[in-house]
Amino acid sequence: MDGFEYAPTRRFGLDYPLGEATPGLAETITVAPGIEWVRMPLPFSLKFINLWLIDDGDSWTIVDTGLPLPETKSAWRTLLDARVTAQKPLKRVIVTHMHPDHVGSAGWLCHRYGAELWMSRLEYITCRMLVADTGREAPAAGTEFYRRAGWSEKALETYKSRFGGFGRGVSLMPDAYHRLSEGDEFEMAQATWRVIIGAGHSPEHACLFCPQRNILISGDQILPRISSNVSVHPTEPDADPLEEWLASCRKLLELIPEDCLVLPAHNEPFTGAHKRLEHLISGHETALARLRARLAKGPATVLDTFVSVFGRAIEGEELSMASGEALAHLNYLKHRGEVAVSQTAGGVSLYNLAHAALPGE
Numbered sequence: 274m275d276g277f278e279y280a281p282t283r284r285f286g287l288d289y290p291l292g293e294a295t296p297g298l299a300e301t302i303t304v305a306p307g308i309e310w311v312r313m314p315l316p317f318s319l320k321f322i323n324l325w326l327i328d329d330g331d332s333w334t335i336v337d338t339g340l341p342l343p344e345t346k347s348a349w350r351t352l353l354d355a356r357v358t359a360q361k362p363l364k365r366v367i368v369t370h371m372h373p374d375h376v377g378s379a380g381w382l383c384h385r386y387g388a389e390l391w392m393s394r395l396e397y398i399t400c401r402m403l404v405a406d407t408g409r410e411a412p413a414a415g416t417e418f419y420r421r422a423g424w425s426e427k428a429l430e431t432y433k434s435r436f437g438g439f440g441r442g443v444s445l446m447p448d449a450y451h452r453l454s455e456g457d458e459f460e461m462a463q464a465t466w467r468v469i470i471g472a473g474h475s476p477e478h479a480c481l482f483c484p485q486r487n488i489l490i491s492g493d494q495i496l497p498r499i500s501s502n503v504s505v506h507p508t509e510p511d512a513d514p515l516e517e518w519l520a521s522c523r524k525l526l527e528l529i530p531e532d533c534l535v536l537p538a539h540n541e542p543f544t545g546a547h548k549r550l551e552h553l554i555s556g557h558e559t560a561l562a563r564l565r566a567r568l569a570k571g572p573a574t575v576l577d578t579f580v581s582v583f584g585r586a587i588e589g590e591e592l593s594m595a596s597g598e599a600l601a602h603l604n605y606l607k608h609r610g611e612v613a614v615s616q617t618a619g620g621v622s623l624y625n626l627a628h629a630a631l632p633g634e
Contacts, residue, residue, distance in 0.1 A: 287497050287545040290534070295507045295541065299348040304542055304584030305488055305534070307462035313339035315374055319499075323538050325490060326352065327462050332364035333357060334461055335388075336481065336490055337538060338378035341444040345378055358423045362617025367391040367449070369492030370475035370617060371400035375538065381444035390450040392595065393470060395477035397450050400443065406466060407440030407559055418507035421622045422596045423574035432593070453479045462486075469528055474501040480525070487533045489546065495535055497543045500553055504597025507573060515605040516555060557602070564602050565626065568612065572623040575599050 280292040296302045301309035306597040307328040312321050329335035333356060339345040343551075357363050363386035368376045371392070383390050388395075411433040419432055457468040469480040471494040491503045503518045531547040543549075560582045567581040569571060578599045579587045587595040603624050606612040613627045 282549065285498075286548045287543045289497075289541050290545050291542055293541065301352065304393040304536060305462075305486055308488070308536075310536070310542070311348075311352065313345045314342070315340060316342075317374075319374075321539070323536065323540075325536060326356075326465045328363065329461060330430060330463060332362055333423075334365050334367060335363065335382060337366045337369055337375045337492065338366060340374055340377040340442055341381055345460065346381065349378065349382065352370070353386065353522070362386065363388045365389045366393050367453070367479075368396065369480065369490070369494075369538070370405070371396040372475060372480040372493070375441065375492065375613055376400055376446075378444055379441050379445045383447045384445065390447045391453055392450050393404055393453045393477035393479050396475060396479070397452075398448075401446060404440040404443055404446065407437045409437050410432040411436035412507075414445075415507040417620075418510055419593075419596065420620060421575075421616075422600065423621045424596070430591060436494065439501060469609075471502045471513045471521035471524065471525070473516075473521055478521075481531075482529055486512050487530065488536065489533050490536045492538050495525065495546060495549055495553075496537045497535070497540045497549060499539060500556060500592050502598055503557075505600035506597060507563040510600075511604065513601075513604050513608045514515075516608070518568050518601075519554055519557060522554050526550050560602055565611070568606075568624060568626045572615070572625045574621055575603065578603065578624070 279290065279294050282289045282292045291302065291304065294302060296310055296312045298314070301311055304310050311324040311326050313324060314320065315322055322339055323336065324339055325336040327336065353363060361380070366382050366388050368379050368380050368390065376396040379390055382388060416429055416433065419429055421533065434488050453468050455468060455470040458465055464485045466481045466483045469482055471478040471480060474493050478492055478494050480492060480494050487566065503514050505514060506514050526547055529546055532544055533546055534542060535546050536542050561614055563581040564578055567578060575596055579585070579595055582599045582602050583595065603612060607614060611627055613625050615623045617623060
């Protein structure tokens with residue numbers, strides 16, 4: 274789609290240099306020299322994921338891969354079989370983090386085209402761990418985690434029936450990988466890129482920044498119109514991912530310029546990174562303030578806090594992510610001594626403002 278006439282737009286303080294243009298299935302848009310934007314479908318509320326096909330001169334690189342759906346594989350075959358040759362192979366598949374919409378087709382691509390997998394260590398190991406849960410019964414620790422959050426028996430049964438589904442969205446992972454670490458530098462698209470690691474949304478999320486081109490491939494670490502889920506999970510119930518997320522946002526404020534072109538995993542490429550990062554930080558600070566105000570009125574279960582944290586009641590398909598994110602905000606306050614936790618006779622956790630945090634004291 275080179276030569277396409279774009280109509281830049283501006284929304285809520287962010288600039289979208291390509292406007293509303295998006296590539297169709299098995300099509301690309303060149304967003305910078307050697308960097309092609311690929312868009313694959315998702316069967317979720319988020320309907321698409323952005324992926325990046327990189328021309329390295331003597332080889333190709335892919336950043337993020339999409340789910341291993343038939344239409345995704347067909348689109349990749351159309352795109353790659355016209356480009357990849359023995360003289361110019363697919364050299365590597367870089368995955369920003371281990372969520373299935375990003376890593377799902379990585380193994381298939383690596384095996385089909387003989388490419389290396391590049392990921393951070395915690396993302397690779399966590400992915401392999403979650404894939405290994407496929408076929409297992411839901412562990413008691415997971416059931417108790419959601420019971421403490423106040424889930425109904427019906428919701429707990431749904432959790433049990435769906436446990437292990439992660440592996441069904443991930444193709445067979447390679448048995449070896451190339452590790453990405455904070456500050457690593459490597460050549461891609463005839464320029465030097467640096468790895469910036471974030472956390473909170475996933476364990477060790479890799480963003481890729483090119484100072485020479487002033488481009489950031491951000492994965493889910495910065496999205497222009499939605500906020501990435503920041504959750505506590507049953508495997509680490511006392512975790513403090515919100516602190517990790519806020520620290521990652523502040524780190525990116527220091528390391529990338531406001532005018533860099535951000536290539537996000539969802540929505541369109543944009544500029545205005547600092548405005549967006551500041552908005553993400555203030556959004557969570559606002560949710561924490563509302564949560565403190567709710568707890569000042571009396572004890573609350575995790576489910577009781579949804580309106581305070583999200584501004585609305587949540588149930589059904591969103592219950593798991595909402596519980597995890599509400600817990601992230603509650604754990605943030607607990608780790609700072611602002612919240613105390615007790616248990617009902619039925620084993621449900623009740624969150625109260627700690628004495629020292631009570632208004633007027």
